[in-house]
Amino acid sequence: MSAGPYNYSYIFKYIIIGDMGVGKSCLLHQFTEKKFMADCPHTIGVEFGTRIIEVAGQKIKLQIWDTAGQERFRAVTRSYYRGAAGALMVYDVTRRSTYNHLSSWLTDARNLTNPNTVIFLIGNKGDLDAQRDVTYEEAQQFAEENGLMFVEASAKTGENVEEAFLETAKKIYQNIQDGSLDLNAAESGVQHKPNGGQAGAGGRATLNNSSAGQTRENCSC
């Protein structure tokens, strides 16, 4: 079996949540394609993206579910929260209402994920400083009070986008290393492939029995 992009030892499941139009899909696109997507239409239901990263010498495949912000999709998008190891919660620094709704997004995230899920707060559109409606300091305080990691980023310039996704992965990896995240627990959002992802072609190690655990071989699709 050849080495290469399919050779990874962990899979981490992420979700991206937050109000409509805060730039969730643009952040994902910037992270996976390193490009800014202007005039991005509203997401229908959910979008899916992957990228392989490296943390402490380990290759990790990030499996990212980017959810629609529109209320009409809420029932659908909520079903993707289950078994997320990381949640990126996004607001728009130029629109105060998107910041004010964070506590309801946080409640949802806490109720529907497990206690070890790493929640990372992202203030997007950081490049539009002249139109700023939420200060860095108050968001940082909100993050501290709620035990969240926090950064201001820009999907347009790419500033801090990489950092947000990578810091989340580092924290999850650290939780695995210190034993606070139990890989055998249902819906940990992490799958370990002890032989470096080569199981992908044969016997795969499934340590997770969430509904997302369905592989293509045994589902009807």
Next chain:
Amino acid sequence: MDMDDFLGWTSSSDDIRKHEEAYNKELMSGPVSSSTQFNYACFLIQSKYPGDVRRGISLLEELYQNPDESGKRDYVYFLAVGNARLKDYNQALQYINGLLAVERSNKQVQELKVIIEKRMRGEAVKGAAVAGGVLVGLGAIVGLGIASQLP
């Protein structure tokens, strides 16, 4: 949980049941709201059972035919997903191309098209392998027949 694309995700039977109950409850007391029908349909088309997927498709078609409905774009997208999951790729592509005719640069729709075309090619390869296997089998039988006719 390892998968390459969105079509590989399946909804849980608990979720389907929950939305089925909500749908049936509204059905008993009058017309079903479009949001309840839409939610139920979305979970059905992600089910691992083809019968559920087909039911989801017919509920979406019903919503699409309602002239008062906004959000037709969403229904068409999920109709494409449902048909792709039933491996009716030609029908799925018709829906996708319809969406792209209106929103040419929609990345999400373009990506779904790529996934469907990739799966279509995968099925074609599998089909060819099966057909090849049948030919080998036939060859063996014909060969046996010839062998048995030899003195």
